[in-house]
Amino acid sequence: MPISSSAALGEGVCISHPDLVNIYGCRIGDETRVGPFVEIQRGASVGARCKVQSHSFICEGVTIEDEVFVGHGVMFTNDRRPRATSDGGQLLGLDGWTLLRTLVKTRASIGSGSTILPVTIGMGALVGAGSVVTEDVPDYSLVVGNPARVIGDVRTR
Numbered sequence: 001m002p003i004s005s006s007a008a009l010g011e012g013v014c015i016s017h018p019d020l021v022n023i024y025g026c027r028i029g030d031e032t033r034v035g036p037f038v039e040i041q042r043g044a045s046v047g048a049r050c051k052v053q054s055h056s057f058i059c060e061g062v063t064i065e066d067e068v069f070v071g072h073g074v075m076f077t078n079d080r081r082p083r084a085t086s087d088g089g090q091l092l093g094l095d096g097w098t099l100l101r102t103l104v105k106t107r108a109s110i111g112s113g114s115t116i117l118p119v120t121i122g123m124g125a126l127v128g129a130g131s132v133v134t135e136d137v138p139d140y141s142l143v144v145g146n147p148a149r150v151i152g153d154v155r156t157r
Helices: none
Strands: 060-063 102-104 140-147 148-153
Touching: none
Parallel strands: 060 102
Antiparallel strands: 140 148
16 A cells, blocks of 8 residues: 555655555655655654655654654564453454554654664664664664663764
């Protein structure tokens, strides 16, 4: 499914391969660029002048502010304890889980291949490629690893 009519696209949004994305029920801000094989689900929001590289997944509950870079193959999650079935073995439906939210603040950058659990990533922060972010990232922090740990301040590097 390419771009649904339920998606709200700002002025000058560039989706390089509209037939190779799955974008529905979300909001994408002005002048944002979206690469191929990206999925942005309903209830997600991507700000203005962002770049979302190929093969990334932005799920419901994710808010990305302005001027954020999302590298190739970044995976956002919205559940810390996903399960297919209840303790009694019944398949869970929409009411079988709690949506957890993620906020990525202005000018943050997320390196390729990172996995982002429901957290806040601070303004101007940099998440190194391949990191698994399990806790909030302070403004302007450089984080790397699995789990991601602060190793510096992007303003001094």
